[in-house]
Amino acid sequence: MLSVLDIFRVGIGPSSSHTVGPIRIANRFMADLSAAGLLGQVRRIEVELQGSLALTGAGHATPKAAMLGLLGLEPETLDPESADRAVANVEATKQIGLTDGHVIAFDPQTDIVFAYDVLPALHPNGMRLRAWDPSGALLADETWYSTGGGFIATERQLLRPAPDDIVPAGVSVPHPFGSAADLLAICASTGLSIASVILENEDAFRPREETEAALDRIAGVMRACIDRGLMKDGTLPGGLSVRRRAPALWKKLKSSPAANEREELFDWLNVYAMAVNEENASGGQVVTAPTNGAAGIIPSVIRHYCTDTEDCVDRLRRFLLTAGGIGLLYKQRASISGAEMGCQGEVGVACSMAAAGLAAVWGASPQQVCNAAEIGMEHNLGLTCDPVGGLVQIPCIERNAIGAVKAVNAARLALHSVEQARVSLDQVIETMRQTGMDMSSKYKETSQGGLAVNVIEC
Incomplete structure (x- = not known):
């Protein structure tokens, strides 16, 4: 079972699937790099928007959302005005400060890619994130999906290829119901x-x-x-x-x-x-x-x-x-x-x-x-x-x-x-x-x- 607090999430507009979800995805990507001890090696990041995220992402502020997530912000706690200033700074300087303190080059015009021709099979809202080290070696390559309402999932979670690969969701509740x-x-x-x-x-919970x-x-x-x-x-x-x-x-x-x-x-x-x-x-x-x-x-x-x-x-x-x-x-x-x-x-x-x-x-x-x-x-x-x-x-x-x-x-x-x-x-x-x-x-x-x-x- 999920919680009703998963249904009601505090975030920012204009879209839960195209703004809130991508903030959470980019934030999670950076957290994964940090947990793996790779964040300090990152020198380049690319965000690829796929499917509906590409087709309507510009109007739904998805590039802004991606930048906010890369900056380590969360939709539940960020201040909208401060967030706008942070994004404006990235756009002006073409640099982004990572959560460990080091700064990398990041041009939203080239490092956020609208892949209009990529229509993901698992879910229409696909988002691929990649990070490279100074030598150009790939450090991470993850594909995520923004599944609506601010919910996000990895490719593995949606495919669920084997019972031992299922990511646990929710907890055991006294009154479980499926209908x-x-x-x-x-x-x-x-x-x-x-x-x-x-x-x-x-x-x-x-x-x-x-x-x-x-x-x-x-x-x-x-x-x-x-x-x-x-x-x-x-x-x-x-x-x-x-x-x-x-x-x-x-x-x-x-x-x-x-x-x-x-x-x-x-x-x-x-x-x-x-x-x-x-x-x-x-x-x-x-x-x-x-x-x-x-x-x-x-x-x-x-x-x-x-x-x-x-x-x-x-x-x-x-x-x-x-x-x-x-x-x-x-x-x-x-x-x-x-x-x-x-x-x-x-x-x-x-x-x-x-x-x-x-x-x-x-x-x-x-x-x-x-x-x-x-x-x-x-x-x-x-x-x-x-x-x-x-x-x-x-x-x-x-x-x-x-x-x-x-x-x-x-x-x-x-x-x-x-x-x-x-x-x-x-x-x-x-x-x-x-x-x-x-x-x-x-x-x-x-x-x-x-x-x-x-x-x-x-």
Whole structure:
């Protein structure tokens, strides 16, 4: 089993697979060199971006991410402004300081290679890193994959050629489950809610107070991201001249009386989701939920329904534990990578997770929670990932706003029924997986089809 804290990761925008993952990969590559006693011998490093990382890497800040990782930074702890200065220094000096203190020549224009012709067979997001000593001898040659949501894997981990070569993942938990059916059976036999099952599993990873503190921090980072997004005007980077819209809508909502609460509900959810994704597009600090491209949906629903009550801390934890549990099902049974599944694997999964979390907060039974998650995904099946200009802006920002509204409606629909839905959550997850496998690569984060080729960039 994985932990829900693997699903919710603090990082920076604009992409969990193309920014957060590559930071972690480059950081791990340098750590491996250090552990092998080779770091001091390094005189040249080359980073090769493959597949979707090459095709949309420029718009997703993947070169920047690679440099941050080589500098030894981690996405969870880096300061975005300091990180920008560090990258600017590398670009200006064409040198990079390694973690042992010595400096090597590094020109991002030549030492970061966009291998557009390399389409990895194991996963669309491939990243090859090589290091040489002063004589030109190869010190290390590693290929990694950014598998979505900030998760990374080596070639060996994905191939798993032999039982004794498997890299252990996760720990033994009291309530292991591999499907929604398993999870519901556990709830039925123990009388526990989904959130309680997940929390008891988290106890196997760390003391409960640490889990609760981590959940509170995740909620805090989400709220802070919304707050920043509501206050910052201006144009998003990247060349599309997309203006931030959340601040103007926020001012309008605050200044006008709630004449029609039903209509304004959409506006509130829209503004919170857009605030997060405008921050993400600008490289700000966000939480993968389960990815950066879909980072606005869960915070939007949380902000509107879980923060203004006396039991807000309990509601937030219940929401995140439930949503995280549903996210684990998608990660384990399918994928949360836009490069594998299209946007159904990002916005679709986030909508499903948010619907489940909100249903739990509203007192839904475990079956109703799974029904809400199923509804949230069922009406996102086939959603393509076709970012214009390779930027996480069009249609990504609005898509999060729509996803937040869908999630709330899915939770409401689920509460009106107590029996197993005709389509189960397991069935819809498998349908998403099959749809993603059948979907043309043009519509899976390559910017080679859909809106990406039909919208003029300038």
